Amino acid sequence: MDRLNCRVTIVLLGFLLLRAARLLRGAEASEIALPQGSSITILIKLGPSAPPVKPCFIIISKRHVTVLVIKAGEKMVFTFSCQDPQNHFVMEIQKNIGQLNLLGFSGALVTKTHSSWGTFVWDVKAHKSIGLELQFSLPRLRQIGPGESCADGVTHSISGRIDATVVRIGTFCSNGTVSRIKMQEGVKMALHLPWFHPRNVSGFSIANRSSIKRLCIIESVFEGEGSATLMSANYPEGFPEDELMTWQFVVPAHLRASVSFLNFNVSNCEKKEERVEYYIPGSTTNPEVFKLEDKQPGNMAGNFNLSLQGCDQDAQSPGILRLQFQVLVQHPQNESNKTYIVDLSQERTMSITIEPRPVKQSRKFVPGCFVCLESRTCSTNVTLTPGSKHKISFLCDDLTRLWLNAEKTISCTDHRYCLRKSYQLQVPSDVLQLPVPLHDFSWKLLVPKDRLSLVLVPKQKLQQHTHERACNTSFSYLVATHLAAPGQDLHYGSFCPGGSIEQIQVKQNSSVTLRTFAPGFQQEAYKQGLTVSFVPHFKEDGIFTVTPDTKNKVYLRTPNWDRGLPALSSVSWNISVPSDQVACLTFFKERIGVVCQTGWALMLIQEQRTQLEEIFNLEEVMLPKPSFHYHNFWVNISNCSPVSGKQLDLLFWVTLSPKTMDLTAVIIAVVAGGALLLLALGLIICLVKKKKKKDKGPAVGVYNGNVNTQVPRQLKKFPKGRKDNDSHVYAVIDDTMVYGHLLQDSNGSFLQAEVDTYRPFQGPTGDCPPSPPPICSRTPTTKLTTEELPPCISPESESEPYTFSHPNKGEMGNGDIDIPLLDTQEPLKPAEEL
Incomplete structure (x- = not known):
């Protein structure tokens, strides 16, 4: 008899929904009468997106109101002040089925409307030991996260109860994998429909079952390849303290499933430990327990369960436990049965990361790529740490969608040990x-x-x-x-x-x-x-x-x-x-x-x-x-x-x-050859003269009073560089100088004269780069000219040797000879023209 009464109530609800939908079509008078004891409440109120201009009101006995509540046993006649009330108001039809005690209760909640519009709410309460099951017909549901919306505007908001506390299970759209949701103690189902949506059925049924001894169980059914994203209760807020939530996945035997955690947080536990548990048919270690930060199982064949277990949280700082994860179901790949060994046991500073290559997002289903450790713990990215030997396999249809990045550190702390290594x-x-x-x-x-x-x-x-x-x-x-x-x-x-x-x-x-x-x-x-x-x-x-x-x-x-x-x-x-x-x-x-x-x-x-x-x-x-x-x-x-x-x-x-011999090179060679010939003739003449004067006394040096005795200095204006002028050429002592006898060796013969006057540094130059002019100024830059050097450009080294030609012994000439004083410091090289 109780079951019959419940079915009558459901049929009556469908009739009322049909009538309510017809009422909200214009400014004509509408009438709603709810039978006594029907446990139905109708709430008409302004919607969240009501237009700010041209307000619309509900008119009752010449009163203009924006909220109308019709309870069981009441009759209400009303009109609207506008022609488009569906753009201003939403309707909530609440059915409190009450305390269900019969294990065999079931029934379909159907809305027989041609133009359903509003929010329809079913609020079912039951004893704590009673489990309630929502079953969804095709198309099944798909859970969405915060900020997401459904393409057709139709959403299902499902909540449960823990004593007097309402727990949000999630918000769902159509075209997904969720086929059933089981809850304990109570369920509240809200169906949100846009006014233009041509829907005439609620799309679900409700039945009572035995106790499930947890907050809820969500069943997800895969009929082929695909993926599903699911979230813990109250996401993104915290999962209820010390509660248990389970997801059951139905996977065809010829396919493989892999789990990856997209986002999670753990709370501060005083007792127990937050964890996830897997029940995998055929596993010898059921349940397999993992921490949320662990790599999750992959390449699983057949159905499996995943459970989230909370803990007793710290009252002063509870933290937040939440989880968002993805289940990917696809055909087994060719690489899934191959194992590769990466030996990093002798490495101390080398790590390897295998991760997805960045690609453009696609709306079509794309099989996932997973890297599995020991063929069971799989993830979209894996880091192989040093000091261990790793066995890996791949669950991926196209391995070019992955890539590998590695890093190794080579460091030296003691320079005495590392030098030349x-x-x-x-x-x-x-x-x-x-x-x-x-x-x-x-x-x-x-x-x-x-x-x-x-x-x-x-x-x-x-x-x-x-x-x-x-x-x-x-x-x-x-x-x-x-x-x-x-x-x-x-x-x-x-x-x-x-x-x-x-x-x-x-x-x-x-x-x-x-x-x-x-x-x-x-x-x-x-x-x-x-x-x-x-x-x-x-x-x-x-x-x-x-x-x-x-x-x-x-x-x-x-x-x-x-x-x-x-x-x-x-x-x-x-x-x-x-x-x-x-x-x-x-x-x-x-x-x-x-x-x-x-x-x-x-x-x-x-x-x-x-x-x-x-x-x-x-x-x-x-x-x-x-x-x-x-x-x-x-x-x-x-x-x-x-x-x-x-x-x-x-x-x-x-x-x-x-290299090529051009005309200039030929001329230079001819001139150089003639100079050598003249030099040879000069040497012969000098030797002859020296023999004639062998018996003569020592030559006497002549003092020249016109010699400039000032130390050579850098000229402020020097248009030529040293290589372009004769600033580096010094007057030489003639071969008739009084000191010529000092040039004789032990045999009495004279040393040969050295040629040229300036000798550049001839040490090794290939290994060390030239030292650039020092950049020590921190004052604003001054403009360089051809007449002066930068203030911080150091002069040439004083160690650059200058050589003086050694004279041959002979008669001293009578002419005046300018002989500069010898100084240990050479003149500065003038700046090159820029």
């Missing part, structure tokens, strides 16, 4: 044997500050990547120095095999990253390989050793090309020139465009054999025209503190060509 930078074979493509392999190189520096020597000479000559290999090296000061990182550039760079020297802590660009890296892996050595500290930020190719241009550019060379940094290129070749140095632009705030931006070009050098102020002067170099030479760039937006970046190239 070398290490190989090479991708290990365990990484190359994996079927996942390598993206990055980075080595962090750490050295004691101001103690050691680094030298990188490639297995094959490198080419610097530029727009003019791009790398076309499957991988390249990215070299960078990382400084503590923000914005001061120095990115030397991208380098690939097949060029002219023999080594790269870096001043301090750096990183070298091997980055791949094409699947062909496996075939070109033999080309990769760098040797890093710890060497004594040097002051240059970077030094490149370059041996140009005789067939191709060598393009070189300053580090930090896109952002400009960091302030006060200095970089050098040591460029070798074969003995049978001549090098042409060409700059891409006529001007740099850098504007200095303090200091100077300078470029120095120095011949390594002759020590001849040219200095250019990059802020003011034009870069030199193409120049030819017959010997090894240096190019040094030193930056100032530039004004923001005016950065220093320089691109240049070097080409080699065979």
Whole structure:
């Protein structure tokens, strides 16, 4: 009899819904009468998005109201003040089924409306030991998170009870996998329909079941490949304290399921421990217990359950327990049965991460890619830690959708131990044997500050990547120095095999990253390989050793090309020139465009054999025209503190060509040959004269009063450089000087005279770059002219030797000879013209 009465009530509810929907269509009078004892309440109120203009009211006995409540046993006649009440009001029809005690109760709650409109609420209460089950017909439901909405505007809001507390189970749309929801003690179901939605059924039924002994159970059914995103109760707020919630997944036997946690938080527990438990048919360890931060199971065949268990929270600081996760169901992949071993047991600073490659989102179902440890614990990304041996497999239809990133640290703490030690930078074979493509392999190189520096020597000479000559290999090296000061990182550039760079020297802590660009890296892996050595500290930020190719241009550019060379940094290129070749140095632009705030931006070009050098102020002067170099030479760039937006970046190239004998060279050779002939004749005449005067007394020196006795000084205006004038030529003592007898050796013969007057430094020059003029000024830049040196450019070293020609013994001439006083300090070299 009770069951019959419940069915009558449900039919009556459907009739009322039909009548209510017809009433809310215009301004004509409407009448709603609810039978006594029907447990039905109708609430008509303004909707949340009611238009702010032209307000609409409910008219009852000439009273204008915005809320109307009709309870069981009441009859209400009313009209609306507008023609479109559906745009202003929502209707909630509440049915309190009450305390259900019969285990066999069931029934369909149907709305027989042609134009359903409003929010319909079913509120069912039951004893604490009674379980209530909501069953959803096709299409099943899909849970949505905060801020999401349903495409058709139809939403199902489902709540449960814990004593007097309402717990929100979730909000659902159509077209999902959720087929049933079981709750204990009570359920409240709210169906929200837009006024234009042509729906005539509620889409669910309700039945009472035995106790489920937990907050709720959500059943999710997969009929083929697909995914489902689900959330804990009250998400994103906290899960109820010390409660248990379960999800049951029905998966066809021929498919595989994998779980990944998208977002979670744990609370502060006083007792017990928050965890997730899996019940997997066929597992010998059921239930399998995991922490929320663990990698979750994957590649599971058949149905399985997942439960979330809370704890007793700290009353003072409870925290929040919440979970959002995804279940992906797909066909088993070819790689799922293959196991790969990655042995990192001997490594201490190397880690490997396998993760999804970034791709554009697609609305179509895309099978997931999972990495599984020991074939069970699977995740979309996995990090293999050092010190262990790892067994991994893949659940993925296309392994190119994953990529691998690795990192290794090579550090030195004791410079005495590390000095001259070398290490190989090479991708290990365990990484190359994996079927996942390598993206990055980075080595962090750490050295004691101001103690050691680094030298990188490639297995094959490198080419610097530029727009003019791009790398076309499957991988390249990215070299960078990382400084503590923000914005001061120095990115030397991208380098690939097949060029002219023999080594790269870096001043301090750096990183070298091997980055791949094409699947062909496996075939070109033999080309990769760098040797890093710890060497004594040097002051240059970077030094490149370059041996140009005789067939191709060598393009070189300053580090930090896109952002400009960091302030006060200095970089050098040591460029070798074969003995049978001549090098042409060409700059891409006529001007740099850098504007200095303090200091100077300078470029120095120095011949390594002759020590001849040219200095250019990059802020003011034009870069030199193409120049030819017959010997090894240096190019040094030193930056100032530039004004923001005016950065220093320089691109240049070097080409080699065979040496040729031109007309000028022939003339010079002829003149040189004639000079040698004259010199030989002169020596013969001198020897004859010396023999004739062998019996004569010692020669007497003549004092010349016109000699300038002042110490040579730097002239303020000196238009020529030393190489262009005779400022370095000193008057010599004639062979008739009184001191000529001191030039005799033990046999009585005279020593031969040395030629030329200025001898440059002839020590080793190839290993160390030229020292640029010091940039010590922190005052605003002053303009350099051809008449003066920068204030901080130091004079030439006093150790540069000058030689004086030694005279032969002979008669002293009677003419006046200007003999400058000898001084230990040489005259300063005038500034080169810019």
